[in-house]
Amino acid sequence: MHEIDLLFIFQGIATLVASDPLIAAARIVLILMGIAFVYLGAKGTLEPLIMIPMGIGMSSVNAGVLYLGGSTMGTIFLNPMASEPTQLMDVLQINFLQPIYTFTFSNGLIACLVFMGIGVITDIGYMLIAPFRSMFIALWAELGTLLTFPIAVAMGLTYKEAASIAMVGSADGPMVLYTSLILAKDLFVPITIVAYLYLSLTYAGYPYLIRIMIPKHLRGIKMDPKQIPNVSSAEKMTFAVIINTLLCLLLPVAAPLFMSFFLGIIIRESGVKPFVDFISGPVLYGATFFLGLLLGVLCEAATILNPKVLLLLVLGITALLLSGIGGIIGGYIVYWTSGRSFNPVIGIAGVSCIPTTAKVAQKEAREASKFAVILPWAMGASICGVITSAIIAAVYVTLLR
Amino acid sequence: MELRTRSTGEDSELEYFLGSVKIMLIATALSAFISMLVAWVITLLFAFIRGRRAAVATSGDAEAKPASRPAGNEPGKAG
Numbered sequence: 001m002h003e004i005d006l007l008f009i010f011q012g013i014a015t016l017v018a019s020d021p022l023i024a025a026a027r028i029v030l031i032l033m034g035i036a037f038v039y040l041g042a043k044g045t046l047e048p049l050i051m052i053p054m055g056i057g058m059s060s061v062n063a064g065v066l067y068l069g070g071s072t073m074g075t076i077f078l079n080p081m082a083s084e085p086t087q088l089m090d091v092l093q094i095n096f097l098q099p100i101y102t103f104t105f106s107n108g109l110i111a112c113l114v115f116m117g118i119g120v121i122t123d124i125g126y127m128l129i130a131p132f133r134s135m136f137i138a139l140w141a142e143l144g145t146l147l148t149f150p151i152a153v154a155m156g157l158t159y160k161e162a163a164s165i166a167m168v169g170s171a172d173g174p175m176v177l178y179t180s181l182i183l184a185k186d187l188f189v190p191i192t193i194v195a196y197l198y199l200s201l202t203y204a205g206y207p208y209l210i211r212i213m214i215p216k217h218l219r220g221i222k223m224d225p226k227q228i229p230n231v232s233s234a235e236k237m238t239f240a241v242i243i244n245t246l247l248c249l250l251l252p253v254a255a256p257l258f259m260s261f262f263l264g265i266i267i268r269e270s271g272v273k274p275f276v277d278f279i280s281g282p283v284l285y286g287a288t289f290f291l292g293l294l295l296g297v298l299c300e301a302a303t304i305l306n307p308k309v310l311l312l313l314v315l316g317i318t319a320l321l322l323s324g325i326g327g328i329i330g331g332y333i334v335y336w337t338s339g340r341s342f343n344p345v346i347g348i349a350g351v352s353c354i355p356t357t358a359k360v361a362q363k364e365a366r367e368a369s370k371f372a373v374i375l376p377w378a379m380g381a382s383i384c385g386v387i388t389s390a391i392i393a394a395v396y397v398t399l400l401r
Numbered sequence: 402m403e404l405r406t407r408s409t410g411e412d413s414e415l416e417y418f419l420g421s422v423k424i425m426l427i428a429t430a431l432s433a434f435i436s437m438l439v440a441w442v443i444t445l446l447f448a449f450i451r452g453r454r455a456a457v458a459t460s461g462d463a464e465a466k467p468a469s470r471p472a473g474n475e476p477g478k479a480g
Contacts, residue, residue, distance in 0.1 A: 128447055135440040139433055146429050153421035162421065235450050242446060243439055250435055384436070391435050395428045 011066040015073045019065075026301035027062040034059030034296065047200035049285070050173075050292040054196070057296020077297045080106070080189065097297055105294050108181050110287050111174035112260040117284025118174075118354060118386070119264015120276055124240055125231045126379040133334050133342070134350075134377075138384035140333070141350030143326025144169025144319035145392050152315050157308070160184050163396040165312050168195045169319030170389035171202060171353035173291075178257060179393045183400055189298040190309045194316040196295060202356060206324055206348055210364045213328045214344050218335070220369025221343040228376055233269040240265045247391070253401070254394035261386065323351045327381075349378035352385030 007014035016024050037055030041048040061077050068074040078097040082088045092098050104110045127134060145166050152162035164180035164187065176195040180188035210219065244262035248255040267275045331347020345365050349358040358378035365372040 128443065131440040131443040131447075132437070135436045139436055142432065146425050146432075149425050149428070150418065150421040154418050159421060159424065229447070231447075231450075238450075239443060239446060242442065246439065246442060247435075250438075384440075387439060388432060388436050391432045392428060395431045395435075399424055399427065 012063050015065040015067065019073065022305065023301045026305050027065070030062040030299055030301055030304060031059045034062070034299075037296075045204070047196075049288050050196050050295075051200060053289050053292035054193075054296035054299075057293045058299040059296075061297045061300055075300070078294075080298060097294060100290055101294055104287075104290065106181065108178045108256065110291050110294075111178045111181075112256050113283055113287035114174045114291065115257055115260040116264040116279055117287065119261040119266075120268045120280040120284070122261075122265055122268070122354065122383055122386075123379065124236050124265050124269075124383060125229070126376050127383045128229055128231055128239070129227055129377060129380050131380075131384075133338075134380040134384040135388070137327060137330040137334060137347050137350040137381045138352070138388040139350075140330025141323050141327030141347065141352075141381075141385055142170065142388055142392055143329070144321065144323030145389070147322050148315055148319040149396075151318065152311075155311055155315065157311070157315075158184075159400050161187055161308075163400055164188070164191050165194070165315045166319055167389075167393055167396070168198060168316040169323040169351075170385075170392065171199055171320060171323060171351045171357070172386060172389045173199055175257070175389050175393050177291075178254075179397060182253075182397050187306070187308060187312070189295075189303050190306060190312050191316075193295055193299060194309075194312045196292075198316050198320050199353060199356075202320065202351075202353055202360075205320075206351075206357065206360050207364055209321075209324045210328065210345055210348055210360070213325070214331075216368045219343070219345050219365055219367075220372050221335075221341070221365075222369065222372050223343055223374050223377055224341070225373070233271065236269045237266050240269070243387075247387070251391065251394035251398065253397045254390050257390050257393070261390070320351075324348060327351045327357075343372065343374050343377070346374055346377045346381055349381040350385045350388075352382055352389050354382040354386055355379065357385075358382040 007017070016027060019027075034055040034057070037046065037051045037058065039055075040046040041051030041055060057077075061075055064075050064077070065073050066075070068076075076095055078095045078101045079091045080101065082091045082098070082102075088102065092102065104113070146169075148166040148169055149162050152165055153159065157165065160183040164176070164184040167176045167179045168191070170176070173192070173196050177188070177192045180191040184191065240262045244258055247258045251258075264279060267279060327347040327350040328344060329347070330350055331342070331344035334347070335342045335344045343365055345361045348364075349361045351357050358375060358381070361378040362373075362375040365374045
């Protein structure tokens, strides 16, 4: 009988022992982080829809490293760098997640599918309560997206990388993915991971920002429900078609995102139940699941050891913090200009992240006064936030591509 | 728009940074303009829809009025 090399059988351990100590340490840390993400996701501390698949992907890809012929180490999950046609045809037949990555992730389709799903769960009617106010607030809530750009350049990033990480301030995962895929392909993995990591923390962090910046008596301001207009489905569809056409005409680079979002809205308002069920169920949850899983699988030690990752972590949180502050400033400006009848907490909902920030705003208002109902206004600001985020992403891509 | 590439040297670093501030200002102005344009189109459309609704309601009332009006109050009739 031949002599059996145990390390050849347990290649995950063999590659850990044979690799550079820094890579080995990073692999162990990432495995533990993956397990922690699953735990925190299941517990509800982090967003479970993203964090559970991401965590399991992260721990699996860093544990499952093997020898791919000779001394080359790698995994059989996916190869994000395969682009040459012959190489791509090979890896498509070997790496089990390669087809999903190649056909939905690297071309931004998955971002559009998530956007379509968001469209189906969004009632555009809220936007019609006060379009100018909502847009104004949403613009202020892009403070982080705009200010982080020169800050990132000052910290050593190129324009394209800076614009990609600045998009974290829009608090819109698909938008960050879409922008970084076009502008900073080398950094899109860490940027998207940073974005989703922070977005899942938004729900926990923004309430503190609201409480610091807005006194309790202002948080409890009641909004007048008579302001909510009665809009029929046909009218909402008309709005969606016209705004979509206008935005696609003005900013064609983001046309796939605009179309996906407004298509979702139109399907919702058309009342075609099988389509509504399909997009709000299998499409939205399927895309979110694979987005999380692929992000986790892309968290290989070599990617995370990129020296720019620490910088991205700092810039990502800066962008989100500035956007939150900007949104509240916008809320205050509307409060003062409306004769002090507007609840400034609505400002935080301008940081799109629909519907999370709107829910945070409602929760904070309700805690200050149990009769304060601000959700319709907050949803309006949130929808406008999605639109302004897409506009800024399109402007960055158009100016910098 | 022509983009500069990052290079070494204090002056070029400063120029590169100032270029980013310029891009940020352009992005701010463009996004503000487009967002307000969208808000304006929405307001305009909504005003149009409200106007049409009001017109339909008024014409509906006008059609409904003669039938519901009491005979004694018809124009040209006394008492």
